[in-house]
Amino acid sequence: MSITLDFNGKNIAKGKELALHFLPAKINGDGEANVDHYFNNYTREATEFGSGILTNALRGYPLMGEKLKVPEGYRGLVLQETEKPISYSSDRQLRLTGVFQDFTFWNYDKVPSNGDPYRQALFQADVAQALAQPITEDDLEAEIARNKENANDSP
Amino acid sequence: MSKKATRASKPKADPDAEGSAKMSKASALKKVLFMSQELLPKDADDGHLRLERFFHPGHGKEALFMTHPDGRIMEFVEYAEPRRSWLVNSEVCSNGRIYMTTPVDPTLLALYHLRKHCAQKAMSLDNIAVEEASTSRLLNEILDPENLKCVADVKSSGEQKFYRYNQERTLAWLALKTRQVVRILKEKQVHCGHSAQSQNFVRSEKLAAENVSNEMDYTRMACDIVGRYLDADLHGLLINYLHIPSEIQAIVEEKAAAQKRKSMAGKDEGSDSKKIKLNDSDAAAKLKSSGLVDSDGDPNASITSPTAAPLKERSLTAKEKALAKGAKGTKSIASFFKVK
Numbered sequence: 001m002s003i004t005l006d007f008n009g010k011n012i013a014k015g016k017e018l019a020l021h022f023l024p025a026k027i028n029g030d031g032e033a034n035v036d037h038y039f040n041n042y043t044r045e046a047t048e049f050g051s052g053i054l055t056n057a058l059r060g061y062p063l064m065g066e067k068l069k070v071p072e073g074y075r076g077l078v079l080q081e082t083e084k085p086i087s088y089s090s091d092r093q094l095r096l097t098g099v100f101q102d103f104t105f106w107n108y109d110k111v112p113s114n115g116d117p118y119r120q121a122l123f124q125a126d127v128a129q130a131l132a133q134p135i136t137e138d139d140l141e142a143e144i145a146r147n148k149e150n151a152n153d154s155p
Numbered sequence: 156m157s158k159k160a161t162r163a164s165k166p167k168a169d170p171d172a173e174g175s176a177k178m179s180k181a182s183a184l185k186k187v188l189f190m191s192q193e194l195l196p197k198d199a200d201d202g203h204l205r206l207e208r209f210f211h212p213g214h215g216k217e218a219l220f221m222t223h224p225d226g227r228i229m230e231f232v233e234y235a236e237p238r239r240s241w242l243v244n245s246e247v248c249s250n251g252r253i254y255m256t257t258p259v260d261p262t263l264l265a266l267y268h269l270r271k272h273c274a275q276k277a278m279s280l281d282n283i284a285v286e287e288a289s290t291s292r293l294l295n296e297i298l299d300p301e302n303l304k305c306v307a308d309v310k311s312s313g314e315q316k317f318y319r320y321n322q323e324r325t326l327a328w329l330a331l332k333t334r335q336v337v338r339i340l341k342e343k344q345v346h347c348g349h350s351a352q353s354q355n356f357v358r359s360e361k362l363a364a365e366n367v368s369n370e371m372d373y374t375r376m377a378c379d380i381v382g383r384y385l386d387a388d389l390h391g392l393l394i395n396y397l398h399i400p401s402e403i404q405a406i407v408e409e410k411a412a413a414q415k416r417k418s419m420a421g422k423d424e425g426s427d428s429k430k431i432k433l434n435d436s437d438a439a440a441k442l443k444s445s446g447l448v449d450s451d452g453d454p455n456a457s458i459t460s461p462t463a464a465p466l467k468e469r470s471l472t473a474k475e476k477a478l479a480k481g482a483k484g485t486k487s488i489a490s491f492f493k494v495k
Binding site for chain 2: 002003004005006007008009010012018019020021022023024025026027028029030031032033034035036039070071073074075076077078079080081094097098117118120121123124125126127128129130131132133134135137139140143144147
């Protein structure tokens with residue numbers, strides 16, 4: 001089975017720019033909401049916590065947020081599946097809903113910092129990059145020779 | 156979000172819910188994806204990207220990978236925090252995950268199949284696991300056979316090429332991979348030691364200046380990261396190859412070193428303790444002059460003051476014990492990197 005991403009370069013170039021908020025809450029439900037009226041209206045800048053720090057509230061719980069860019073080298077996409085898969089093994093298709101360059105990251109009552117799990121998770125991308133970096137045969141031969149030498153030094 | 160705010164756990168009838176009847180029900184979950192720009196299709200006539208399942212040796216089962224029509228491959232990982240959701244324009248999206256494509260070396264994935272099938276005899280790639288569609292696709296369409304030289308002996312007869320798994324080359328290759336990871340961990344100043352775990356929470360500028368990190372801590376962490384793509388037994392061989400002592404052993408050693416420091420500190424503190432201690436001779440003189448001791452009666456009797464007893468080794472105070480206990484369960488940074 002496989003999942004096809006049903007779009008090409010042209011679709012992405014023409015893709016609708018979306019405004020995204022990454023909320024620190026579990027919401028049991030999907031669907032339309034009056035986000036502009038009940039949420040975006042209340043976003044304030046809180047310069048006392050630093051430049052670019054925003055505040056808002058969700059159900060009375062204070063939020064602190066910040067506009068974040070999609071990590072370097074990446075493009076933000078929102079995908080949606082139009083049809084429910086019939087079974088686990090059937091082929092599926094994901095369609096492009098829109099694209100984004102930045103989004104608002106919200107923390108519950110905490111100024112966003114490098115301590116956030118989200119930012120720490122992004123190291124994964126750098127680590128994976130380093131791991132995937134190919135190794136030349138010369139380096140490999142050198143390593144094998146070095147290892148043999150070490151083994152001889154300390155039998 | 157803190158544990159306090161578990162509003163979701165006790166649903167209440169709220170006035171806003173009245174409007175829910177007219178809310179359009181989303182047909183399926185939206186997915187927020189960080190897509191590597193290298194992998195993005197450039198033109199309109201480019202083929203479509205696909206998500207395919209391949210066996211992931213680190214997970215022991217199949218996992219999703221993103222493949223480009225030209226055969227490039229990336230791992231498809233998801234970042235999930237327990238309580239997160241998205242607002243997309245004016246829509247609520249309960250799927251609060253971020254999907255991401257991260258580079259992966261298909262040789263690592265092929266290694267599992269090589270060890271399984273080509274440990275005893277050399278085989279050509281199109282003869283390995285012919286009955287498994289995903290495996291033969293990985294080996295024949297995605298993998299660059301040139302890279303297999305790093306982990307296998309290559310024998311060619313005419314057009315055909317045969318591969319045989321070579322453990323010595325594989326371990327050397329994995330060790331080099333580990334070193335690449337060590338380099339990036341240092342560059343990004345990821346804190347790897349188990350000794351100062353609390354610093355995980357905020358990576359302050361100070362940390363960069365203080366070079367407390369230990370080479371072995373970095374190697375151990377990098378080896379664990381590489382090990383996430385390997386079978387458990389191959390990971391074990393790599394640990395041996397890199398001469399990494401087990402983490403428990405390292406913790407014990409470190410504790411022993413810390414205790415040594417502590418007991419020395421205790422001795423220093425003892426000298427300026429608040430209690431006034433009398434010298435042995437002073438005490439004896441005072442006792443004599445006080446007339447409480449009949450010294451004339453027994454001249455040989457020596458007078459010992461209670462302070463003469465040897466100092467016992469300083470044990471941990473209750474406060475220190477509590478601190479040590481508190482630090483025990485601290486999350487290590489590796490827990491944030493878990494591939495979901």
